[in-house]
Amino acid sequence: MTELVVFSDLDGTLLDHENYSYAAAQPALDALGARGIPLILATSKTAAEVAVLHKSLNLGQWPAIVENGAGIYRPGSKDADDAAYTEIRAALDRLPAELRAAFTGFGDMTDAKVAQITGLPLASAQRARQRQHSEPGLWHGSDAGRASFQHALAGLGIQARSGGRFLTLSHGQTKADGLRQIAAELNARRTLALGDAPNDTDMLQAASLGVIVRNDHGPGIPELPGEALGTIRRTAQPGPSGWAEAVLAILNDTKD
Incomplete structure (x- = not known):
């Protein structure tokens, strides 16, 4: 049995919102590594993007949750099945023209455009467009139009979820599904x-x-029921500084 498994979002959480650095989290990353605690990345990023960061973080053979839970990255795997992504793009093109025109997905953009709107280097933007399971994009229309857009996609079996910056389309799997799957694989207590x-x-x-x-850069998360129960807490600091603050405090609480 694995005593503890840590699952972490990336942008705005482990990675700084502005420069994508995890430097401020390094003390906590070192503490996890020293104790052999698995760190499972859970992100909207693609497997191609995660592979680079995964190696930089020295995460070995631990899997990662990619594309907002729509897929699992396993180091060394050559899986390149993009059937789910192809279905999402086809569903978009079946929408009424006015709804389709108000959504610009990564598949509608060039590498340079993705680099511009994300602040990523061009090579990273290119990896961000190597999608297999989901389609992030920008909504340009009204709130009412967005509701109609989501309703129309739901009728085609596609769900739309808001992240820190993008509206992401998928077949409905979430990061929670990935957490449960990997926690079961690792027999996490x-x-x-x-x-x-x-x-x-x-x-x-x-x-x-x-x-x-x-x-400090988006809508954040409204109060959740677990906060009153003590199963969910909030950090005082944003991004990787807050991440390190929380992880070190929890590791300190769980020392033998």
Whole structure:
């Protein structure tokens, strides 16, 4: 049995919102590594993006949750099945023209455009467009139009969820589904999840303990029932500084 498994969102949580650095989290990353505690990345990023960061973080053979829970990255795997993504793009093109025109997905953008709107280097933006399971994008229309857009997609079996910056389309799997699958694989006794945006909510509530990392750049996460029960807490600091604050405090609480 694995005593504790940590699941972490990336942008705005483990990675700084502005520069994508995890430097401020390094003390907590070192502490996890020293204790052999698995760190499972849980992100909207693609497998191609995660592979680079996964190696940088020295996460070995631990899997990662990618594309907001729509897929699982396993180091060394050559899986490149993009059938789910192809179905999502086809569903978009079946929508009424006025709804389709108000959504610009990564598949509608060039690498350079994705780099511009995300602040990613061009090579990273190219990896962000190597999608297999989901389609993030920008909504340009009204709130009412967005509701119609989501309703129309739901009729085609596609769900739309808001993240820190994008509206992401998928077949409905969430980070919580990935957490449960990987926790079962690792026979985890306890799970800790950290995130900062609405698309992290299900994962935070599925974990033994959830941490809402302060978000100064988006809608953040409204109060959750677990906060009153003590199973969900919030950080005082944003991004990787808050991440380290929470992880070190929890590790200190769980020392033998």
